[in-house]
Amino acid sequence: MSKHIPLILKLIALGGLLAFPMADSPFYTELVAKTVLFGIFAMSLDLLVGFTGLVSLGHAAYFGIAAYTVALMTPKYEAASFWTTFPSAIGISAAAALVVGIFVLRTKGIYFIMVTLAFAQMVFYLFHDTALGGGSDGIYLNLKPDTTLFGGKPFDLDNPFHLYYLIIATLVVVYLFLKLLLRSPFGKVLVGIKSNEHRMKSMGYRTFGYKLAAFSIAGGLAGAAGYLYAVLFGFVTPELMSWHQSGNVLLMVILGGMGNLVGALLGALAFVAMQEVFSTWTKHWQLVMGSVIVLSVLFLPGGLSAVPRRLKAALTGGGEK
Amino acid sequence: MSDTMNNDVLLVAEKLTKRFGGLAANQDVNLSLERGKLHALLGPNGAGKSTCINMLSGDLPPTEGRILYLGQDISRTSAAQRSQLGIGRSYQRTNIFPKFSVFENVRLAAQSRNQRAWKIFADAMNDKTAVDKAMAAIEEAGLTSRAQRIAGTLSHGEQRQLEIAMVLATDAQVLLLDEPLAGMGSDESHQMVELLLKLRPSRAILLVEHDMDAVFAVANTITVMVNGQVLESGSPEQIRASTQVQQAYLGHEEMLHV
Ligand SMILES: Nc1ncnc2c1ncn2[C@@H]1O[C@H](COP(=O)(O)OP(=O)(O)OP(=O)(O)O)[C@@H](O)[C@H]1O
Numbered sequence: 073m074s075k076h077i078p079l080i081l082k083l084i085a086l087g088g089l090l091a092f093p094m095a096d097s098p099f100y101t102e103l104v105a106k107t108v109l110f111g112i113f114a115m116s117l118d119l120l121v122g123f124t125g126l127v128s129l130g131h132a133a134y135f136g137i138a139a140y141t142v143a144l145m146t147p148k149y150e151a152a153s154f155w156t157t158f159p160s161a162i163g164i165s166a167a168a169a170l171v172v173g174i175f176v177l178r179t180k181g182i183y184f185i186m187v188t189l190a191f192a193q194m195v196f197y198l199f200h201d202t203a204l205g206g207g208s209d210g211i212y213l214n215l216k217p218d219t220t221l222f223g224g225k226p227f228d229l230d231n232p233f234h235l236y237y238l239i240i241a242t243l244v245v246v247y248l249f250l251k252l253l254l255r256s257p258f259g260k261v262l263v264g265i266k267s268n269e270h271r272m273k274s275m276g277y278r279t280f281g282y283k284l285a286a287f288s289i290a291g292g293l294a295g296a297a298g299y300l301y302a303v304l305f306g307f308v309t310p311e312l313m314s315w316h317q318s319g320n321v322l323l324m325v326i327l328g329g330m331g332n333l334v335g336a337l338l339g340a341l342a343f344v345a346m347q348e349v350f351s352t353w354t355k356h357w358q359l360v361m362g363s364v365i366v367l368s369v370l371f372l373p374g375g376l377s378a379v380p381r382r383l384k385a386a387l388t389g390g391g392e393k
Numbered sequence: 394m395s396d397t398m399n400n401d402v403l404l405v406a407e408k409l410t411k412r413f414g415g416l417a418a419n420q421d422v423n424l425s426l427e428r429g430k431l432h433a434l435l436g437p438n439g440a441g442k443s444t445c446i447n448m449l450s451g452d453l454p455p456t457e458g459r460i461l462y463l464g465q466d467i468s469r470t471s472a473a474q475r476s477q478l479g480i481g482r483s484y485q486r487t488n489i490f491p492k493f494s495v496f497e498n499v500r501l502a503a504q505s506r507n508q509r510a511w512k513i514f515a516d517a518m519n520d521k522t523a524v525d526k527a528m529a530a531i532e533e534a535g536l537t538s539r540a541q542r543i544a545g546t547l548s549h550g551e552q553r554q555l556e557i558a559m560v561l562a563t564d565a566q567v568l569l570l571d572e573p574l575a576g577m578g579s580d581e582s583h584q585m586v587e588l589l590l591k592l593r594p595s596r597a598i599l600l601v602e603h604d605m606d607a608v609f610a611v612a613n614t615i616t617v618m619v620n621g622q623v624l625e626s627g628s629p630e631q632i633r634a635s636t637q638v639q640q641a642y643l644g645h646e647e648m649l650h651v
């Protein structure tokens with residue numbers, strides 16, 4: 073029975089998400105949608121950081137590239153097709169990650185962190201300082217993508233509920249995709265690389281190819297989140313791919329507990345919640361939030377996802393430590 | 394040259410040299426590993442035995458010299474490529490996946506033989522070939538009762554057994570074993586000697602080992618290294634009788650007390 077508790081909790085959480093729009097609060101519905109998008113973004117980064125051992129500090133680049141893809145593919149007075157822009161955005165961010173990966177994956181440790189950051193900054197300035205993407209002001213997405221397919225419209229992105237449920241569906245698909253991936257021979261290799269890459273090589277694994285594939289997949293999934301973010305808010309700016317954003321998503325992963333998909337979701341939830349709450353308390357909310365994060369890293373190793381396990385250990389005889 | 398034409402000669406080292414700055418850790422080392430034979434590599438601490446294995450396995454590039462596998466020069470290939478060719482190794486300092494179960498350590502080793510299909514949605518546990526191969530290797534190494542334990546919690550000797558199971562699971566034809574018996578109890582040591590004898594007919598084995606009883610029980614050929622150079626190479630009887638070897642081990646007589 074207790075084996076099923078995690079599954080039951082996940083289904084309850086999903087039920088809550090599905091029921092949320094009933095509360096009839098557009099502001100909070102949008103906030104939940106944003107949180108879910110950050111959750112998808114954080115899960116995609118966790119594939120690298122928590123499962124493959126690749127600490128990327130430039131993951132926002134792929135989120136942003138996808139957001140810009142839909143903005144740039146949308147003509148000024150006309151809606152673009154959802155069915156072409158969504159796969160394109162994912163494909164282009166995955167391809168960008170593939171190209172960047174070829175370079176950055178030749179480095180390790182602190183150099184990897186710096187080089188992923190440097191590439192993301194290059195992408196940031198490409199959009200910030202050139203006319204390509206409307207400069208520092210970004211671009212408005214005047215019309216949300218059109219979902220017409222074979223003459224019919226299965227859903228309508230101008231309807232906030234439909235958009236909300238599309239975001240929840242994407243969350244479920246990305247979560248299940250990563251679950252399957254991590255259970256597969258490919259996923260086992262990634263986790264092996266994180267644990268002991270040298271040994272993986274000496275057992276015959278050409279680890280570079282696996283890491284590159286993971287880097288590209290993570291970029292594509294970040295792209296799915298970035299695309300929906302652009303559609304949800306209707307505009308894109310270079311800030312989407314700034315290093316703050318890369319840092320924030322890394323904090324979400326750490327806060328939630330690296331190497332745990334649900335943890336990444338909890339990390340995103342905690343992050344957005346703190347942002348909302350602290351910013352109503354004080355102008356210096358970032359200072360407060362920074363302190364909370366430092367404290368949680370110090371006193372909550374393993375992140376939020378480790379809380380149940382630690383509670384259980386504390387309750388069932390604290391003796392066994 | 395005629396040596397390398399022999400099909401039973403799997404791996405040949407020609408004048409292998411490795412310099413670390415001014416130190417010649419290996420100098421003009423020649424070795425040949427034949428299927429069906431166990432070649433022991435002896436020498437005092439710091440003689441260069443592990444350096445030699447590191448060059449053969451691809452962990453270290455040689456400064457000079459060549460490595461031939463079935464007559465082909467593989468000196469510049471990566472460790473992963475050599476593993477795929479059939480050259481497997483174990484490490485002197487235990488090198489495992491400490492947080493994985495024993496089974497997962499060995500299963501990963503077995504899975505490395507079938508990478509063509511990068512199956513992304515298949516369950517790794519459904520790969521019967523890899524799972525069966527892993528279980529067989531675990532059994533050969535005598536770890537069946539420990540299969541579900543977390544590798545990092547095993548005793549030192551059991552971790553050494555795990556190292557062996559991992560090499561076996563890769564189907565390696567050439568085994569480069571760096572002090573596999575170090576830290577094993579006498580029971581496990583005994584079992585490992587039995588295993589080496591069982592593996593010997595079908596593989597080529599290079600064994601670095603300080604346990605002389607074990608070495609003389611299993612070796613067909615012995616090479617003795619001192620200060621990075623080969624001092625003497627020959628049959629166990631020749632090595633035992635060599636005055637040069639005895640001199641080299643002066644002060645280490647306990648190693649040759651057999
Ligand atoms: N990566 C390295 N960099 C510099 N020097 C090294 C390196 N690896 C080994 N050496 C040196 O090379 C020499 C040979 O070392 P090696 O480990 O091959 O000896 P060994 O015969 O395996 O000794 P032991 O019996 O103690 O394992 C030693 O002097 C060692 O300090």
Ligand SMILES: [Mg+2]
Nearest residue numbers: 442443444485
């Ligand atoms: Mg050594």
